[in-house]
Amino acid sequence: MYETTYHRASSVADAVRIAGESGGEGKFLSGGMTLLPTMKQRLAAPSDLIDLRHVPEMKGIAVDARRVCIGGGMTHGEIAESADIRAVAPGFAELAGLIGDPAVRHMGTIGGSVANNDPAADYPAALLALDGLIHTDRREVPAADFFRGLFETALEEGEIVTAVSFEAPDASAYEKFRNPASRYAMCGAYVARRGTDVRVGVTGAGADGVFRWSAAEQALTQTFDPAALDRLTVDAGLMLSDLHGSSIYRANLVTVVTKRAVAKVA
Amino acid sequence: MTAIAMVVNGREATAEVADRTLLVQFLRDTLHLTGTHVGCDTSQCGACVVHLDGKAVKSCTLLAVQASGAHVTTIEGLAPAGDLHPVQAAFREHHGLQCGFCTPGMIMTAVDMIARHDGALDEKTVRDELEGNLCRCTGYHNIVKAILAAAESTRSAGTPLAAE
Numbered sequence: 001m002y003e004t005t006y007h008r009a010s011s012v013a014d015a016v017r018i019a020g021e022s023g024g025e026g027k028f029l030s031g032g033m034t035l036l037p038t039m040k041q042r043l044a045a046p047s048d049l050i051d052l053r054h055v056p057e058m059k060g061i062a063v064d065a066r067r068v069c070i071g072g073g074m075t076h077g078e079i080a081e082s083a084d085i086r087a088v089a090p091g092f093a094e095l096a097g098l099i100g101d102p103a104v105r106h107m108g109t110i111g112g113s114v115a116n117n118d119p120a121a122d123y124p125a126a127l128l129a130l131d132g133l134i135h136t137d138r139r140e141v142p143a144a145d146f147f148r149g150l151f152e153t154a155l156e157e158g159e160i161v162t163a164v165s166f167e168a169p170d171a172s173a174y175e176k177f178r179n180p181a182s183r184y185a186m187c188g189a190y191v192a193r194r195g196t197d198v199r200v201g202v203t204g205a206g207a208d209g210v211f212r213w214s215a216a217e218q219a220l221t222q223t224f225d226p227a228a229l230d231r232l233t234v235d236a237g238l239m240l241s242d243l244h245g246s247s248i249y250r251a252n253l254v255t256v257v258t259k260r261a262v263a264k265v266a
Numbered sequence: 267m268t269a270i271a272m273v274v275n276g277r278e279a280t281a282e283v284a285d286r287t288l289l290v291q292f293l294r295d296t297l298h299l300t301g302t303h304v305g306c307d308t309s310q311c312g313a314c315v316v317h318l319d320g321k322a323v324k325s326c327t328l329l330a331v332q333a334s335g336a337h338v339t340t341i342e343g344l345a346p347a348g349d350l351h352p353v354q355a356a357f358r359e360h361h362g363l364q365c366g367f368c369t370p371g372m373i374m375t376a377v378d379m380i381a382r383h384d385g386a387l388d389e390k391t392v393r394d395e396l397e398g399n400l401c402r403c404t405g406y407h408n409i410v411k412a413i414l415a416a417a418e419s420t421r422s423a424g425t426p427l428a429a430e
Contacts, residue, residue, distance in 0.1 A: 003285070032329075037309055049285070049329075102397070
């Protein structure tokens with residue numbers, strides 16, 4: 001790891017100020033479960049690290065009727081174990097419990113994961129399917145506008161994801177096909193149903209990152225049953241291809257995994 | 267360089283460290299607590315698991331400065347010198363180790379796991395939660411057996427296992 005200078009922010013305003021002083025070469029550090037390994041490999045060399053783990057405004061989970069608001073500093077473990085989230089959106093809590101391993105879930109945060117937008121990250125699929133909002137220190141961005149491609153988001157320089165929120169659906173579930181070695185999603189599908197309206201968010205498979213599978217949404221809106229996807233195919237030309245799986249393999253996975261998610265919801 | 271202070275195994279530890287120092291380097295090289303191992307250094311293997319404020323974390327993927335102000339427990343701090351923690355005793359009893367390299371991390375993960383589940387563990391949960399700890403000798407079978415036995419003994423004894 002290259003040298004860096006550590007700062008511990010005490011508030012969001014404090015973090016923004018320190019980031020401003022770092023001249024654009026600093027990075028926010030949340031759980032560090034992606035950033036620190038990247039720095040150890042010398043693929044990232046931020047001049048400054050601004051630790052957000054001690055920012056009180058980014059902590060907490062609030063469930064008001066069916067509205068769920070999760071502080072950006074909440075860990076995957078805290079989300080997975082939240083009785084409040086489990087009561088209204090068990091599929092979301094289950095997703096958090098499938099990230100990494102227990103030690104990673106004790107450090108990694110939802111704000112960090114959302115800001116990083118790894119093409120195999122789990123939350124983006126759920127937030128797209130749930131029509132979620134990404135709250136930052138300066139605005140609220142709908143998930144559909146926030147996730148823009150591989151590791152790309154609507155975040156501006158020095159902008160911090162302070163929370164995410166969504167309206168709990170009638171029912172939802174997440175199915176994840178994990179890479180046997182890294183345990184990242186080779187394909188993950190989050191299916192959310194409100195009345196007859198169905199949304200499907202897919203991660204891990206798309207060449208341009210997380211996406212909504214609209215053909216499946218239409219089919220499932222008519223008949224909410226895994227069999228409704230029998231005749232659908234996914235364009236392999238739009239899928240990722242790497243040593244873990246070809247784009248044709250991934251295109252097939254999208255159908256298989258989404259069907260399993262639908263079966264879980266139904 | 268930053269001045270850090272934390273409580274490690276119940277004792278105050280202070281030092282000036284380079285900001286890029288990993289917690290595991292600080293524990294091993296500065297405090298000479300070499301029970302915490304570095305296996306892969308890429309947060310895959312779990313040999314470096316310690317407890318940070320009572321929660322299992324990978325000390326190779328945490329800066330020492332991040333842990334400043336916290337309570338850290340390593341394998342050395344689980345039981346008084348000469349004694350074995352119930353999970354350590356269960357690993358010995360059930361042959362939950364061969365070469366022993368992964369054992370400190372396995373035990374720190376197991377103590378955290380048993381505490382979080384109040385001792386109510388089944389084989390599937392144990393195997394799922396060992397996701398982040400690799401063992402190249404045992405095939406995990408006896409590790410799982412040891413953790414289940416330790417969880418059972420905690421439940422029957424009605425005493426919490428957490429060292430913190």
